[in-house]
Amino acid sequence: MSKKYTKEKRLQILENSTVNNLLYTDTHFHYSSMIQISKKNIEEQTSEEWLEKKSIENLLNSCNFQGMDIGTNCDDLELRYRALEKYTNIHLSAGIGPWATDREESIQEQNTILRNNINKYPVSAIGEIGLDNYWHYGTVKLQEELFNTQLDLAEELDLPIIIHSRDADSQMIDILKNREIKKGGIFHCFSSNIELAKVALEKGLLISFAGTITYNKNQELRDTLAIVPLNRLLLETDSPYLPPEPYRGKHNSPSLIPLVYLKASEINKCSIELISKAVSMNFLNLLGNPKRLEK
Numbered sequence: 484m485s486k487k488y489t490k491e492k493r494l495q496i497l498e499n500s501t502v503n504n505l506l507y508t509d510t511h512f513h514y515s516s517m518i519q520i521s522k523k524n525i526e527e528q529t530s531e532e533w534l535e536k537k538s539i540e541n542l543l544n545s546c547n548f549q550g551m552d553i554g555t556n557c558d559d560l561e562l563r564y565r566a567l568e569k570y571t572n573i574h575l576s577a578g579i580g581p582w583a584t585d586r587e588e589s590i591q592e593q594n595t596i597l598r599n600n601i602n603k604y605p606v607s608a609i610g611e612i613g614l615d616n617y618w619h620y621g622t623v624k625l626q627e628e629l630f631n632t633q634l635d636l637a638e639e640l641d642l643p644i645i646i647h648s649r650d651a652d653s654q655m656i657d658i659l660k661n662r663e664i665k666k667g668g669i670f671h672c673f674s675s676n677i678e679l680a681k682v683a684l685e686k687g688l689l690i691s692f693a694g695t696i697t698y699n700k701n702q703e704l705r706d707t708l709a710i711v712p713l714n715r716l717l718l719e720t721d722s723p724y725l726p727p728e729p730y731r732g733k734h735n736s737p738s739l740i741p742l743v744y745l746k747a748s749e750i751n752k753c754s755i756e757l758i759s760k761a762v763s764m765n766f767l768n769l770l771g772n773p774k775r776l777e778k
Contacts, residue, residue, distance in 0.1 A: 504547070505547065505741075505744075505755065505756065505759045506547055506548070506549065506759055506760075506763050507547060507548050507549075507737075507740045507741060507744065507759065508548075508549050508550060508717070508718070508740075508759075508762045508763050508766045509548070509549075509550035509551075509718070509719055509720050509722070509737040509740045510550060510551055510669060510671075510691050510717045510718065510719045510762075510766055511550075511551060511553050511611075511645070511669070511671050511672065511691060511693070511719035511720070511721050512550060512551070512552060512553065512719070512720055512721065512722040512737050513552065513553055513555070513721075513722060513723065513724075514539070514552045514563060514566060514567060515559065515562065515563060515566070516722075516723050517539055517722055517723045517734075517736065518539065518566075520723050520734050539736065539737075542736075542737055542738050543567075543570045543572070543573060543737075544570070546572075548572065548737065549572040549573070549763070549766070550572070550573060550574070550719075550737060551573065551574040551575070551576055551607065551608070551766075551770070552567055552573055552574070552575050552576070553576050553578075553610065553611050553645065553671075554575070554576050554577035554578050554606070554610065554611070555578070555579075555580045555582070555611060556579060556580070556582075556583055556586075556593075557579050557583065557588075557593040557594070557596040557597040557600070558596055558597075558600070559577075560575070560577045560597075560600040560601065560604050560606070561600060561603070561604060563575060564604040564775070568775060571773065571776060573773065574606075574607040574608070574770055574773045574774075575604070575605075575606045575607060575773065575774075575775070576606055576607060576608040576609065576610045576611070576645055577597060577600060577601055577604075577606045577609065577610075578597070578608075578609045578610040578611055578612040578633055578644075578645065579593055579594070579597055579612060579629060579633060580611050580612060580613065580615075580647055581612075581613060581614055581615040581620045581621070581626045581629065581630070581647065582615070582618070582620045583620075583629065584620050584621025584622070584625040584626055584629055585620050585621055590625070590628060590629050590632060593629075594632055594633075594636065597636070598636070601640070604775070605774035605775050605777070606642070606774055607642070607643075607770045607771075607773055607774050608637075608642055608643045608644065608645050608668065608669070608770065609633055609636055609637035609640070609642050609643070609644050609645070610633075610644050610645025610646065610647070610668070610669070610671070611645045611646070611647040611671055612629075612630055612633035612634070612644060612645065612646065612647065613630055613646045613647035613648045613651075613655070614626050614627070614630055614647070614648055614649070614651035614654055614655055614658075615647065615648070615649045615650070615651065616649065616650040616651045616654075617649045617650045618649075623654070627654065627658065630658065631658070634658075634662055634664075637666065637668075638663075638665055638666075641665070641666055642666055643666045643667050643668040643669070643769055643770065644664065644666075644667075644668035644669070645668060645669045645671050646668060646669065646670045646671060646683075646688070647671055647672070648670070648674075648675060648679070649674065652675045652676055652678070652679045655675070655679060655682075656678070656679055656682050659682055659683065659686050660682065660686075662686075664686050664687055664688065667687045667688060667689065667769055668688050668689070668769075669688065669689050669690075669691050669717060669769070670683045670688050670689070670690045670691060671691050671719065671721070672691065672692070672693045672695070672719065672721050672725070673690050673691060673692055673704070673707065673708075674695060674704065675707075676703075676707070677706070677707050677710065680707050680710065680711065681710075684711070684712075684715055688715075689715050689716070689717045689765055689769060690708075690711050690715060690716065690717065691716075691717035691718060691719045692704070692708050692716075692717075692718055692719070692743070692747065693718075693719050693720060693721045693725050693727075693743065694720060694721070694725045694726055694727030694728075694731075694735065694739070694742065694743055695725055696708060696727075696743065696746050696747065696750070697727040697728040697742060697743070697746045698728065698731065699728075705746075705750050708747065708750050708751075709750050709751065713751070713753075713757070713758075713761040714761065714764075714765060715765065716747070716758075716761060716762060716765060717762055717765055717766060718740065718743045718744060718747055718758070718762050719740075719743070720735050720736065720737050720739060720740050720743065721735065722734075722735040722736050722737055722739075723735045723736065726739055727739055727742040727743055727746070728742070730742075741755075744758050744759065744762075
């Protein structure tokens with residue numbers, strides 16, 4: 484049975500997250516961006532609460548944690564790989580997001596760079612890739628072209644995908660309905676309507692929710708999470724972005740993932756232990772072991 488947690492109880496669970504024997508899976512975070520913020524805080528001698536609670540390195544070394552560091556551009560894989568290759572519980576993805584349509588290189592040139600990097604540094608998924616009409620990157624046509632080329636690459640390499648979609652529900656539905664997603668994938672930081680969630684489920688995708696499910700105004704998003712079967716559910720932080728309450732307005736960290744689990748357990752009217760087991764199983768069934776360990 485689910486519980487309603489007070490703010491004090493939530494923070495107590497967060498503080499004890501490494502000793503409560505639960506495995507927390509953060510399916511989507513951006514290590515390089517977190518490190519840049521961490522270095523900036525040190526240089527400016529600022530004190531960020533999430534950084535004081537638990538260093539990024541200690542968290543990644545924890546036996547209670549697993550997750551995936553996400554690629555965003557064609558040329559970011561090498562540095563991420565070298566920084567994270569020692570962590571056997573961390574997967575890596577690589578992909579070109581819609582923002583890259585603003586880059587000087589053509590889509591073809593960027594895809595060539597990405598492919599060359601993947602040949603050198605193995606990844607577990609292609610992403611994040613997709614559509615974003617909120618920030619108006621490039622043009623709609625260019626975004627769709629880039630997305631489709633990434634879908635083609637994932638199919639060729641026999642890898643799952645990680646989808647980014649913002650203010651593009653109808654476009655995304657049209658594209659997904661006309662594609663076969665052979666290896667499945669993750670619809671990351673879901674923020675769309677129930678119709679798109681149903682299409683994603685029909686196409687065999689897992690749906691991942693972030694700290695935005697804790698925001699008071701997002702009842703529709705919580706309603707959407709409630710219809711996602713446990714065997715198709717994932718959770719994430721999208722760090723260093725979108726921190727859960729009560730840390731909204733600060734920088735996010737995977738160390739805050741327990742708060743997303745707590746809210747998901749409340750929404751699903753089940754225990755946090757069940758959520759932990761379901762998310763871990765879904766994540767590992769999709770990705771297996773990190774590809775670099777299979778070389």
